[in-house]
Amino acid sequence: xxxxxxxxxxxxxxxxxxxxxxxxxxxxxxxxxxxxxxxxxxxxxxxxxxxxxxxxxxxxxxxxxxxxxxxxxxxxxxxxxxxxxxxxxxxxxxxxxxxxxxxxxxxxxxxxxxxxxxxxxxxxxxxxxxxxxxxxxxxxxxxxxxxxxxxxxxxxxxxxxxxxxxxxxxxxxxxxxxxxxxxxxxxxxxxxxxxxxxxxxxxxxxxxxxxxxxxxxxxxxxxxxxxxxxxxxxxxxxxxxxxxxxxxxxxxxxxxxxxxxxxxxxxxxxxxxxxxxxxxxxxxxxxxxxxxxxxxxxxxxxx
Numbered sequence: 001x002x003x004x005x006x007x008x009x010x011x012x013x014x015x016x017x018x019x020x021x022x023x024x025x026x027x028x029x030x031x032x033x034x035x036x037x038x039x040x041x042x043x044x045x046x047x048x049x050x051x052x053x054x055x056x057x058x059x060x061x062x063x064x065x066x067x068x069x070x071x072x073x074x075x076x077x078x079x080x081x082x083x084x085x086x087x088x089x090x091x092x093x094x095x096x097x098x099x100x101x102x103x104x105x106x107x108x109x110x111x112x113x114x115x116x117x118x119x120x121x122x123x124x125x126x127x128x129x130x131x132x133x134x135x136x137x138x139x140x141x142x143x144x145x146x147x148x149x150x151x152x153x154x155x156x157x158x159x160x161x162x163x164x165x166x167x168x169x170x171x172x173x174x175x176x177x178x179x180x181x182x183x184x185x186x187x188x189x190x191x192x193x194x195x196x197x198x199x200x201x202x203x204x205x206x207x208x209x210x211x212x213x214x215x216x217x218x219x220x221x222x223x224x225x226x227x228x229x230x231x232x233x234x235x236x237x238x239x240x241x242x243x244x245x246x247x248x249x250x251x252x253x254x255x256x257x258x259x260x261x262x263x264x265x266x267x268x269x270x271x272x273x274x275x276x277x278x279x280x281x282x283x284x285x286x287x288x289x290x291x292x293x294x295x296x297x298x299x300x301x302x303x
Contacts, residue, residue: 018279055141233297
């Protein structure tokens with residue numbers, strides 16, 4: 001299979017390529033199941049979501065700076081997600097659980113959890129149009145910044161099917177005196193969003209200098225690279241086809257390294273969250289390469 005199964009290409013379509021059919025829970029989860037949902041969320045998914053998106057917004061224990069963005073209420077009020085999560089909890093608690101199926105359903109849950117900031121009522125620190133005149137940094141748990149980062153990752157996964165048309169994030173250049181890790185964090189995500197909006201043939205250097213040895217940024221950078229170059233070369237066998245003594249700066253070399261790293265994260269990423277997103281990236285640009293259906297190299301292979 002080389003393309004997405006529907007005309008409306010979304011992250012849900014990428015998830016569907018894994019074969020998961022989310023179970024339907026006909027009744028609300030019991031108090032016992034809700035307790036287990038919150039335990040799993042706090043222990044398993046909060047660390048991964050917080051690390052990937054570099055925000056404490058997802059943390060139930062974090063004292064929110066915005067009263068309208070209490071994460072626990074956003075989660076509990078999301079009945080479809082709670083129902084799916086409840087079915088997942090019941091599935092994995094049974095003896096002889098199908099681990100492959102559980103992993104596939106977990107993708108649905110992680111994507112649902114990642115989208116929780118979209119269900120907040122807060123507009124965050126500023127409207128997108130006001131970036132240039134913003135006078136205050138966003139709070140660490142700013143819901144608008146969390147929403148924006150989610151939208152940026154979604155755009156990178158969807159590639160040519162993305163509907164993101166403007167950078168939704170805080171531009172740290174506005175705050176000239178900001179230094180250190182916080183500056184690097186905001187600047188990394190700002191440049192990532194610029195790449196997500198501008199698409200192919202964008203400058204990757206600004207992103208490379210801000211990786212800071214962090215797994216999440218290395219993964220996101222690799223996602224940008226495969227999104228950028230998988231249109232030109234088949235990432236599946238690019239490593240075997242590289243000429244000897246090829247410069248590391250050559251796009252083909254970058255594509256090979258990025259493909260290898262995404263495969264590594266799929267298999268050995270430090271959290272469930274980053275492993276599942278790596279799987280989505282793999283499906284989008286490598287196998288089956290759902291976002292590369294119109295790549296010139298596919299036409300050559302089909303002859």
